Amino acid sequence: MKTHEVFNQVPDLFPTDLSANPALLEGLRREGAAWAEDEVRALGVRAGSVQAQNWGRLANEYPPVLHTHDRYGNRIDEVEFHPHWHDLMQVAVESGLHGTPWREDRAGAHVARAAKFFTWGQSDAGHMCPISMTYAIVPALRHNPELAARYEPLLASRTYDFGLREPSTKAGLIAGMSMTEKQGGSDVRANTTTATPNADGSYRIVGHKWFTSAPMSDMFLTLAQTSGGERSDGGIGTAGVTCFLLPRVLPDGSRNPIRIQRLKDKLGNKSNASSEIEYENAIGWRVGDEGSGVKTIVEMVNMTRLDCVIGSATGMRVGTVLAAHHARHRSAFGKRLVDQPAMRNVLADLAVESDAATTVMMRLAGATDRAAAGDEQEAALRRIALAVTKYWVCKRAPSHAAEALECLGGNGYAEESGMPRLFRESPLMSIWEGSGNVAALDALRAMGRQPDTVEAFFAEVQLAAGADSRLDDAIARLGKELSDFDDIEYRARRVVELMALVLQGAQLVRHGHAAVADAFCASRLGGDWGIAFGTLPTNVDVPGILGRV
Structure with missing residues (x-):
């Protein structure tokens, strides 16, 4: 006996073009x-x-x-x-x-x-x-x-x-x-x-x-x-x-x-x-x-750390796409989820994080390419930027996956949605090749042993100077943090997090979509946000951001 009909369920995303990013x-x-x-x-x-x-x-x-x-x-x-x-x-x-x-x-x-x-x-x-x-x-x-x-x-x-x-x-x-x-x-x-x-x-x-x-x-x-x-x-x-x-x-x-x-x-x-x-x-x-085994193996670790960043950025993109696809096809309280203001804020925030991770990932890949060809400036940038980015992007992945899963509600908690698998994968990149403290302290080690890495980092972010006052203020704040090495190991995560955010902001301001760059600088550098995803300020271009997912 037919007891119900299936409606208001989301069609399968696949097949789809996963390079359409x-x-x-x-x-x-x-x-x-x-x-x-x-x-x-x-x-x-x-x-x-x-x-x-x-x-x-x-x-x-x-x-x-x-x-x-x-x-x-x-x-x-x-x-x-x-x-x-x-x-x-x-x-x-x-x-x-x-x-x-x-x-x-x-x-x-x-x-x-x-x-x-x-x-x-x-x-x-x-x-x-x-x-x-x-x-x-x-x-x-x-x-x-x-x-x-x-x-x-x-x-x-x-x-x-x-x-x-x-x-x-x-x-x-x-x-x-x-x-x-x-x-x-x-x-x-x-x-x-x-x-x-x-x-x-x-x-x-x-x-x-x-x-x-x-x-x-x-x-x-x-x-x-x-x-x-x-x-x-x-x-x-x-x-x-x-x-x-x-x-x-x-x-x-x-x-x-x-x-x-x-x-x-x-x-x-x-x-x-x-x-x-x-x-x-x-x-x-x-x-x-x-x-000299540690010195020798560091070259391998630096390469796998790049892939940790890529892996975390990949997971963020998967979570964002699955969440947005669900929201575009599921309705609640008389509207599609994607048209509900609170959900639009969450989806846009997930997309901003994903774009920021992908953009800095590609910059690090470019630095790797040029360093392999003998560019010493790019090698110095890669040395410190990779440790910094590995710390932060991989640290953000689990909270991103959890929020993306929540967008699907109970459906997202079911294995067949693919979201539990994504969630279980998400902490791994932050652990492999050195967990949070190891990555943060490695960035400090690079600063102490190779001062040219700090010069290369600031040269990179200064390329975006003057384009966004919130980024400019964050760069200045970072300079003050690094001018005082007292208790630097205790402050390692604070310093490296700020470095990562400044680097991401600089890349987005120079190369990213205007709406994404504005939302990132407002929420990650300007302080106009909350702790959870979905707390972007009201004046950002959410339609422009969601148009990229």
Whole structure:
């Protein structure tokens, strides 16, 4: 018996073009990668297809499973994924989202990659982790030219070649990183894993790693303590944390004794496997000088921090689009939700935050591109701006996701809406590659050790001077904050938050939509706002802002 009819429900958003994002496309052109727009748009259509969205859903609903042994009792240390995980990975690799930009002699390669990473990441966040680490390993690996020459072309290959085989026999490689230990976390100098030199120049690695994502990768960068003294090659080693490359399969075809002990049961990021591993006299090759592991690995961390910013900006865009789509099709109290003043304020505020994150993300991608080409000013800006932005944009993501979910009401709390998955993903980027305090203190460290980074930062934001009095006042306020280094660590978050807001405001004033820039400066810099989203002042151009979603 028919008891009801379905009405006032929202139609499915998909298929849709997930590259149709003005802030993203404007940044792509502005930062020197207009040549990649057709690729980005094609990827946006693919990411927004029903097929790709189902791939992401199923890869999360059926997470990876660890098989430590085969049926006969042999140790295999294999992680089994849902088949659609491999579909997602194949598109990401074929699209050059991993190591490809390092092999492309073309201005804007890293910018194009950032835009594509953002676009395809809207299908699933989890598989972007190994893609990000493969991108980030290349500059660190170049500290060992021999290893770089051997593996870099395969790390940049657009062929996804999954399977446990000796790396040089494969058509393409995926790389991971294995740094933190249970007693140290971000304090990698507290690591206890040891590395002992062998006669052939390799090292035996012994120890336990607390959090190793993507353990099915072909190779890993890891940190271990060297003891100093005479090395097997006749040189004198330096005691301290050192960086090593460990393949899962050794050159002779035997398995490197890297034991996957268990997979982590995480809050989110379910499609991606994260693990604890043991090195049982595993074989590794040194990357960089002994005792210089932290310095070497920082290059990798800086790259993955860029992807943390991209990932958070991606989530903000997804939340904004889903919330706006719902509001445009759902009615309550005689009006569509989007026409209700309070909801319009919330949606506009979400859109402002999303645009600000995307705009600064693309600026950092441009700085990465120019720094890779040898621009020292851009390298200095990137060094401090990335730490600052990683802190703030990633910190804003969870509250943004929660507000976007609330726009859907009870429907948003149901798994099938996709909003719970987005919400569970949202805190991750603020934790990976250094949680809030680590990122904020890293920005202070850059100021103290590299004063040129502060000069580069102020040179960048001063380009917007005179365009908005609220931004001008914030820049002056920041100057006063930085003129006094008493209790600077205690004030670290306050200072870095202001730096992030000033940088975002400067980018929006110079390059953003006028309505978005005005709303951002009024609410984030001028103080005319509340704590929650949806507290924009009454005189901002809400229709102009919502027209970009």
